[in-house]
Every structure is written in C-alpha cells, then in structure tokens.
Amino acid sequence: MNTSGPSRPAAKSLTARAKLLLVWAATALLLVGMVTLAVVRTGPVPGTDFLAGPEDLWQDQQVEKPAAETPAADAPRAAVDLDALDAEVRRVLAENPDYRIGVVLADTHGGEPRGYGDGSEFVAASTAKILTAAAYYRLVEAGEKTLDVPLGSYNAAFQIQAMVNASSNDAWLLLMQDIGYPRLIEYAASIGISYDPEQNLLTPGEMADLLKQLSTGKLLNAEHTQELLGYMQQTNNERLIPAAVGPGITVQHKYGQLDGYLHDAAILSSGDRSYALTIYSWGEDGGSEKRLAMIHDLTGVVTKALLE
Numbered sequence: 001m002n003t004s005g006p007s008r009p010a011a012k013s014l015t016a017r018a019k020l021l022l023v024w025a026a027t028a029l030l031l032v033g034m035v036t037l038a039v040v041r042t043g044p045v046p047g048t049d050f051l052a053g054p055e056d057l058w059q060d061q062q063v064e065k066p067a068a069e070t071p072a073a074d075a076p077r078a079a080v081d082l083d084a085l086d087a088e089v090r091r092v093l094a095e096n097p098d099y100r101i102g103v104v105l106a107d108t109h110g111g112e113p114r115g116y117g118d119g120s121e122f123v124a125a126s127t128a129k130i131l132t133a134a135a136y137y138r139l140v141e142a143g144e145k146t147l148d149v150p151l152g153s154y155n156a157a158f159q160i161q162a163m164v165n166a167s168s169n170d171a172w173l174l175l176m177q178d179i180g181y182p183r184l185i186e187y188a189a190s191i192g193i194s195y196d197p198e199q200n201l202l203t204p205g206e207m208a209d210l211l212k213q214l215s216t217g218k219l220l221n222a223e224h225t226q227e228l229l230g231y232m233q234q235t236n237n238e239r240l241i242p243a244a245v246g247p248g249i250t251v252q253h254k255y256g257q258l259d260g261y262l263h264d265a266a267i268l269s270s271g272d273r274s275y276a277l278t279i280y281s282w283g284e285d286g287g288s289e290k291r292l293a294m295i296h297d298l299t300g301v302v303t304k305a306l307l308e
Contacts, residue, residue, distance in 0.1 A: 082114070085305040089116045092297045099283040099291065102204035103298060106212045108267070108274040113208055122280040124202035125256030126167050127265045130228075131195060131202075131210060132175050133160050135187040137224040139179065151178060164231040164254065191219065204278040207265045211276035215252075215267045229267070240264035241277065244296035249307050262287050264295060270307040277302055 093101055093116060102122060106113035136156065139145040147157035151174045154162075163171035176184060181197050188195035191213060193206045213219050214228065232252035241264040242251045253266035265278040279295050 080306055085301065086114070086116075088301040088305070089298060092294065092301060093117050095297075096290075096294045098285075099281050099294065101294070102278070102280040104204040104208040104276075104278045105302060106208045106276040108212050108215050108276060113205060113276075115205060118280075119203055119205060121201040121203050122263070122282065123258060123261050124200050124207065124280075125258040125261050125263055126169075126172075127207055127254050127256040127263050127278075127280075128195070128197075128200055128202060129163050129167065129172055130214070130232075130254050130265075131188060131193065132172060132179070132184065132197075133164055133228055133231075134191075134210070134214060134219050135179055135184050136160060136175050137220050137228065138187060139183075141221055141224065145178070149178075151175065160228075161231050164228065164235075166236045167255070204280045207263075207280070208276045208278040211265055211267050211278070215274060215276065232267075239292060240295050241266045241268075241279070241299045243292075244299035245303055246308060249303060257287055260284055260286060262291055262295070268303060268307060273307055275302070275306055 089103060093103070100118050100122075101116075102118040102120070103116040104113050104119070105115075136145060137160075140147055140156075145156065147155065147160075149156050151159045152170065156175070156178070159168075159171040159174055162168040163175060176197055179187075184197050185195060191210070193202070193210060195202065195206075214225065217225050219225070220228065229252045232254055233250075235253070235255070237255050237257075240255050240262075241253050245251050245268065248270055250269040251266050252269075253264055255265075256263040260282050261280075262283075263278075263280045266276070268275050268277055277299070279298055281291065281294070283291060285291060
C-alpha cells in the first residue's frame, strides 16, 4: 500500500499556493511604493535636483548666472590741500634758480587763479597761436571771414590746423595778415588780454585765462571750440606737459619754443575737474633735459594734487 499518497497532485497544490502568495506580496509592495512616491512628491522642494545626473547639474550651473553686481561708485576725491600744493610748486621753483619761471593755475569752473614765480610778460613764442586761432574763428562766426577762403596754397581751415597742431609759423603769418594786426589787438583787448603781435608778449596769467575762456565756451561756438581743442591734442611736440601726465587725464595744449624761451600751456581735465596750467620759462640752455625735467616736475605736482 502506498502510504505517501499521490505525490504529483500535492506538489501542484503547493506551487499554486506559492504563486498566490507572490501575487499578494507584489501587490502589497506596489501599494507601499505608490504611497512612498506620493510622500516624496508632496514633500518640500529640495535645494538641488537630486534626481538629476552629474551632467545635468553641470549644465544647470552653466545656464544659471549669478545676479549682476551693482557697480561700485567712484570713491570721492580727497579735498585739495592748496597749501601743500603751493609749497610743492615753490619747492620746484627753488630747485631751479637758473631759470626765469612763471606758473599760473586756474580752475576752469571759477575762482581766483594761483600764480607762482615770475608773473610779468614773457615772449609768448608759439603759445600765442591760440589767440590768433580764436580771433580768426570769431571773425568767421561774425560772418566777416570764411574757413574756405584761400590762404597761401590751402584754405584758412587748413592753415588753422597747421598753425596749432603742427605749430606752422608760415600758417601763423598768413592768418595774422588776413585778420590784420589792428583787429587782432582789438580782439585780444575784448577778452581782457593786452597783446601786440609785433612784440608777441603775454603774461602766464593772460595765457591761462585765454585757455580758461576757450575751454568753457566763452570765446567761440561749440563747433569751433571743439575743433580748436581737438587740434591741441596729439601735436607735433608732446614732450612737455603731456609727457608728465598720468592715465585718465586729458591734455589739450600749445607749446612754444624760441631762443631761450620754452613754454607749455594746457587744459588738464579728469572727470568733472578741469584746470588751465601755464608754464613759461626762460634760460640759456633752451630745451635741455634739465628744463624738461623742471616742466615735468611742475606738471606732476599739479596733477597729483588736483586730478589724481
């Protein structure tokens, strides 16, 4: 007698029961997973996408730009110590006793000019060409002259540029003759300057005042003012005041050299500050390196105190 009973049916019964248990277990796991996912999706938003891979995170970092920073405001300039400035200018003059030197500094925004050294008349040399240019432009604005009129081999416009930017003496003579000496004297007097072209004498103060009036638009209209000031940049001699000026400072100038006279007169500007600086000098060494160094020292003292 077979006491073990039928073996195959029993095995079949156990397999069906096992399959049923597996179905129940899978169903339960599915329900738990759905609940867990729901909890995750309704939870607080994470700071980063933790489901993203490393490449996605790097791409996000590339696209996301930091907020633009507000540009820092320019630091306010320190108050000018005029007593210290005066002392430094006088120091340079004292270190150069072999020269006759006149220095005038004028704030183009107003106030009394500051003068140092010799304030009397010098032979103005080519610095007076600015006065001739201003006089000619003024006659053009009054309708009495035109910049297209032939003067020499070129027209008046060309001669003004050549006179100022290249310091052409031929152009200067042509323009003065076309103006007429009496009218040039009259024009100079009308702007507060005593000038005779046959003597060509100016004080450092008169030259500084001429530049101040020019730069503030008191002499000419805006177009001619800008044109003339433009000719006073990148001239054929930048070895004087321009060579001693730091970056960020605009220089518009007219130099002069004749025999022992060596001058430079400039408008120096930076931001909202602007000054007319005239340095007139005479000495037996002409345009020596020592004389250049003196002009550079004076320029450096002024720009450091007022414009840097």
